[in-house]
Amino acid sequence: GDSVTQMEGPVTLSEEAFLTINCTYTATGYPSLFWYVQYPGEGLQLLLKATKADDKGSNKGFEATYRKETTSFHLEKGSVQVSDSAVYFCALSPNQAGTALIFGKGTTLSVSS
Amino acid sequence: DGGITQSPKYLFRKEGQNVTLSCEQNLNHDAMYWYRQDPGQGLRLIYYSQIVNDFQKGDIAEGYSVSREKKESFPLTVTSAQKNPTAFYLCASGGQGAHEQYFGPGTRLTVT
Numbered sequence: 421g422d423s424v425t426q427m428e429g430p431v432t433l434s435e436e437a438f439l440t441i442n443c444t445y446t447a448t449g450y451p452s453l454f455w456y457v458q459y460p461g462e463g464l465q466l467l468l469k470a471t472k473a474d475d476k477g478s479n480k481g482f483e484a485t486y487r488k489e490t491t492s493f494h495l496e497k498g499s500v501q502v503s504d505s506a507v508y509f510c511a512l513s514p515n516q517a518g519t520a521l522i523f524g525k526g527t528t529l530s531v532s533s
Numbered sequence: 534d535g536g537i538t539q540s541p542k543y544l545f546r547k548e549g550q551n552v553t554l555s556c557e558q559n560l561n562h563d564a565m566y567w568y569r570q571d572p573g574q575g576l577r578l579i580y581y582s583q584i585v586n587d588f589q590k591g592d593i594a595e596g597y598s599v600s601r602e603k604k605e606s607f608p609l610t611v612t613s614a615q616k617n618p619t620a621f622y623l624c625a626s627g628g629q630g631a632h633e634q635y636f637g638p639g640t641r642l643t644v645t
Contacts, residue, residue: 452632463539463623463636464576471632509575513632520566520591521625521634525575 422447426510426524433531439497441527443484443510446491451512453477453486453493454521458507467495467508500531536560537637539624544642546618554609554640556624563629565607569593570621570639579622582607611642618644 427442445451452471456464468477473488482497493510510524537558546552558565564583568576578591582601596615601607607626611618621641625634 454633463638466633469633520578520581523575525573
C-alpha cells in the first residue's frame with residue numbers, strides 16, 4: 421500500500437542554518453504531496469503542497485519540490501528561526517480526492533538562538 | 534471566521550466510561566476525518582465520512598464509533614472497548630474534489 425517515510429529526528433539547528441528534512445513516498449498513480457507543521461499542543465497546519473510532478477510548493481520561506489523520478493518531496497528552508505521549532509509531517513493523498521491522508525511519523529525540529 | 538473547532542481541549546475519564554469528542558466545521562466541507570496521534574507514531578486514521586449519513590472505518594476503528602447527521606458535525610465516541618484510549622485526537626475536513634485537509638486544534642483524552 422501507499423506509504424511515506426521521513427527522516428527521523430530530532431533535528432537540532434542554530435538560528436539562520438539551512439534546513440533539509442527528507443521525505444520519500446511509495447504510491448501508485450499520481451498522489452498529491454503535503455507538508456504539515458504542528459506546534460506543541462496544537463493541531464496540524466498545512467505548510468505547503470504540490471499536486472503534480474515538478475511542482476514546487478512554497479510558504480513562509482519553506483520549499484519542497486515534487487520529484488517523481490526519485491519519489492521524494494524534501495522540505496527545505498534557507499535560514500531557520502527559533503519560531504520554526506515544531507514537528508513537521510510529510511503526507512500524501514492518493515489519486516482520489518476525499519480519501520484520508522497518509523502521514524510520515526513526523527520530524528521534530530529544534531532551533532536555538 | 535471559518536475553521537474547525539474541537540471541544541473540549543482536555544478531557545479526563547475513568548476506565549469503563551464512554552466519552553464523546555466534538556468536531557464542528559463551518560468551511561462547508563463535504564469530507565471529515567478523525568485521526569489519533571500517539572508520540573512517535575504519526576497520525577492514524579480512525580474513521581472518515583465523505584457525505585452526510587455515510588462513514589467508513591479507517592485503520593484503527595475498533596473501540597470507536599461516529600455519526601454524521603449534519604454536514605458540519607462529526608462527533609467521535611471512544612467506547613469502553615477501546616483498550617488504550619489515552620491519546621491526542623485530531624479532526625480534519627476537506628472540500629469536494631480537494632486533496633488537502635484542514636485540522637482542528639485537537640482534544641487530548643486521558644483515561645485512568
